[in-house]
Every structure is written in C-alpha cells, then in structure tokens.
Amino acid sequence: MKTRIPIEVSARHIHLSKKDLEKLFGKGYKIKVLRKLYQPGEFAATETIELQVNSNRFPKLRVTGPLRKETQIELSQTDAIFLGMNVPIRKSGDFKGTPGAFLIGPKGKVKIKRGIINAWRHIHCNLQEAKKLGIKNGDLVSVKTKGTGSVTFHNVMVRVGENYKLSMHLDADEGNAARITQKGEGILLNQKEK
Numbered sequence: 323m324k325t326r327i328p329i330e331v332s333a334r335h336i337h338l339s340k341k342d343l344e345k346l347f348g349k350g351y352k353i354k355v356l357r358k359l360y361q362p363g364e365f366a367a368t369e370t371i372e373l374q375v376n377s378n379r380f381p382k383l384r385v386t387g388p389l390r391k392e393t394q395i396e397l398s399q400t401d402a403i404f405l406g407m408n409v410p411i412r413k414s415g416d417f418k419g420t421p422g423a424f425l426i427g428p429k430g431k432v433k434i435k436r437g438i439i440n441a442w443r444h445i446h447c448n449l450q451e452a453k454k455l456g457i458k459n460g461d462l463v464s465v466k467t468k469g470t471g472s473v474t475f476h477n478v479m480v481r482v483g484e485n486y487k488l489s490m491h492l493d494a495d496e497g498n499a500a501r502i503t504q505k506g507e508g509i510l511l512n513q514k515e516k
C-alpha cells in the first residue's frame with residue numbers, strides 16, 4: 323500500500339530562549355502570533371531579528387514560537403554558503419559543535435556561541451500514525467515526492483510525538499530541489515533501521 327505524506331517547506335527561522343528573547347526585545351516581552359503552523363502549538367511570530375555572521379547578515383530572520391530551552395537557528399545550505407560558514411545537519415536540539423552568531427533585536431544584542439543547524443529532514447507523526455505507517459521514532463526512511471520535479475529523499479528521520487500531526491519537513495533547498503514551494507506531497511517508500 324502506498325502511503326501519502328504531506329510535505330511542508332520551512333524557510334530559515336529562529337527559535338528563541340526566554341533569556342535571549344529578553345536581551346533582544348526587553349524584559350517580560352511576549353512574542354505574538356503571526357500565523358499558526360500545522361504542528362499544534364507552533365507558530366510564526368510577528369517578530370524578526372537580525373542575524374550577523376562576520377560581515378554577512380540576514381536582516382529579518384523570522385522568530386518561530388513557542389520559546390525553547392536554548393536558542394536554535396535553522397538555515398539551509400544555501401544560507402550557510404551566503405554567510406560563509408559551515409552548518410552541520412542536526413536534529414532539533416542537538417547543538418554540539420554547531421556555530422553561533424550575533425543576534426540583534428530592537429532592545430539589544432546577544433552573541434550566541436552555538437545553535438545554528440541545518441535541520442535533519444524529518445517526518446512528524448503521532449503514535450497512531452506511526453503504527454499505521456509501520457515506522458517508529460528515530461527510524462530513517464525514504465520519501466519520494468510527487469510532481470514533475472519528483473525526487474526521493476533518503477535518511478528522513480521519523481519523529482514521533484503525542485501532539486504531532488503527520489507531515490514531512492524540508493528546508494528551502496530541499497523544497498527547491500523537489501520543485502515544492504510551500505506544500506507538497508510524498509510517498510513513503512521503505513523503512514530501514516537507524
């Protein structure tokens with residue numbers, strides 16, 4: 323049986339810690355919802371910050387909520403090349419050996435020592451969806467995208483969470499390679515062990 327997976331392409335963005343948020347926007351500041359994202363509780367915020375690496379910068383990097391324990395910036399490989407830096411492929415929250423940057427907000431600046439990643443391509447799903455698909459948390463699977471620009475992505479990490487809804491997340495480069503601008507669809511091809 324073929325299994326359809328909705329695909330969403332994530333633009334570059336930043337998740338802020340409370341500490342860094344307050345340094346950038348002032349004490350007690352609360353970020354506001356611009357647009358709810360498909361995963362429950364996740365949202366694009368109205369706020370942006372400036373990201374600086376050496377003399378290169380992204381002047382309006384979108385803040386994504388809710389707040390995280392530690393600040394995390396998700397960039398594509400094209401973004402990394404633009405900034406002139408090496409950004410490793412990492413799971414969300416895995417910051418060992420990742421580069422940092424200067425962040426500039428309306429009320430202040432902060433230098434983070436680490437936290438920039440190229441997010442490991444992944445599928446979000448809840449336990450029921452995972453069971454139905456025959457996959458489990460941490461599995462690496464392959465997904466073939468639909469359409470004229472169809473490509474197959476390997477090493478797609480399965481992330482099972484109680485509140486997740488089935489969807490695959492790609493970065494902008496991956497989306498471009500598959501000719502998917504914001505939303506698309508793929509077929510789960512196989513499962514293999516970690």
Ligand SMILES: [Zn+2]
Pocket residue numbers: 444446491
């Ligand atoms: Zn995701």
